[in-house]
Amino acid sequence: MDGKPEVEMHQVIASPQNDKFVIVRPGARRGIQIPRAMYHELSETVEEGRPIPVWLSDAANQAWDINLSGQPSKGTVLIRPMTRLNYSRATWEINKGCNFNCEHCYLAERKFAGIPRNEKDQLIAMLRDAGVLWLQITGGEPTIDKDFRHSYEEAYRTGMLIEILTNGSRLHQPETIELLRTMPPHKVTVSLYGATAESFDSLTRRPGAFKLLSKGLRAAKESGISLELALIITKHNAHELEAMRAIADEYSTAYAEYANISPTYDGTPEPLAAQAPGFLDKSTVFQGCPAGHTFFHVDPHGFATMCKVGRENPISLMTEGLDGLLRLPAIADAQMLRTGGCSGCLLSGTCRVCRPMAKAFQKAEAPLENYCQHGDGVAT
Incomplete structure (x- = not known):
């Protein structure tokens, strides 16, 4: 390749x-x-x-x-050699650009921009040297990046187990299928936004999106490439949930359902309009997270942060190299402190969201029932 x-x-x-x-x-x-x-x-x-x-x-x-x-x-x-850093996982937004325009997207802007190929190679080498074994490649839509296949191969050759988060629109392309056949991924997770073109295309705001997704699912199944599906439940498709599950049963080895819609990571409220009434999951309690300690996120320009949501005080890996990651645990710990409207909350022990996510909801002035127990009992 x-x-x-x-x-x-x-x-x-x-x-x-x-x-x-x-x-x-x-x-x-x-x-x-x-x-x-x-x-x-x-x-x-x-x-x-x-x-x-x-x-x-x-x-x-x-x-x-x-x-x-x-x-x-x-x-x-x-x-893989011993390293001085203890990171085992990372996510990498290879590019924020996307060929869909999803109403619920957590990215406020989806500009197609990032570092050139040679710097992508340098970044992958740094991820390896940081100890990263499990690498999640995401976006935007990662498969539309012109360096996606090259970068996937480079990461594979360094000994990483790769997960791809994708909308499935390019999964039918022969070169993508061949890549995944010859260099098997750890996981391919495809987002499912509906069971019909009407619901799927409404959420993605891209005519023909469901047709592309369907081609990708069929191509993967015919080629023996196993997929996992992420069923994204919104007001556009909640009535199709059983049909979405049927699609997942046909084309995936496993699937998970996601109904809670969040603001963008920098706190703008537009994605919340896609929330399906009656589908807020309030059962899961936040039990801590290793973000910034054993795991980190990298954006398209090579800036490392604790995760996709907690992006304060980014570290430029292309400028500082791996030494910059030595500062990340303290940066992550500072972002997990309960501040602002969460200071002194008596319900913090059973809170459902981490502090960076709560901050995004608060900045978006989201209804409390979307994320906070103080809003429980209010109709959604």
Whole structure:
């Protein structure tokens, strides 16, 4: 791809994860935890070009039903080195541009802009060196970025397990299907905005959007690429929920439903108009989050923040490099403090949203019932 010579891809990845060590396989959910001594033994085995150890061959056969017996370790096993940072996950907005114009989108602006390809490569190398094993590529719509396939391949080659968050509109393209067949993703999550063109196109404000999505779902199924669906419940499609579930049953291995619509991350209220009356989920209690400590977010310009919502005091990775991430835990902790209208709240122990999200709701002057227990009992 992109003119690069074809090379043999690794089948398994050995990686430090904080104080643990794991062996994982691209495209597979199951993993294997190993002791430090086995990680170092495997590192030496690969470096010296010896065959796959018997213990790894047996474990791989049991976990993934693959036969690695007698295969050379070099090229089959990718060893990720120890790092001084303890990040294991990251999300990357490769571009905020999108070919849909969804009413409920949390991005206030969807400008198509970002760093050039060579800097994307530098960023991916930094993510690897920060310890990131699980990388979520999102947008905007990631698949419309001109460097998406190149960046996906680059991240895959460094030994990352990749999740793509997509609207599915480009999933039918042969080059995208081939990419996902040859370099299996950890997960492809497709947003479903309705069960008919009428509801789907109304929410996305893009005529023909449902037709594109349907082509993508069929292409993935025919090619054996497993998908997960995110059912986005809004006023446009709530009446089609059972039909949406039927689509998910047909085309996905799993699905989840999302009914709570939030403001944009910088606190503008427009997305709230898509909320479906009677579909606010008030059962989930916020129980803490590792954002900024073991996880972080990167925007299209290479600025790192604690997450997609908490974007205060961004760190320029392209300027500061990995040293900038040393400041991120303190930045994240400061954003989680209960301030403003949440100071001293007696119900904070059972709050449903994190502080950055609550701040966005407050800035948007959203009705309390949309996010706060002090609004419970008010009709939605």
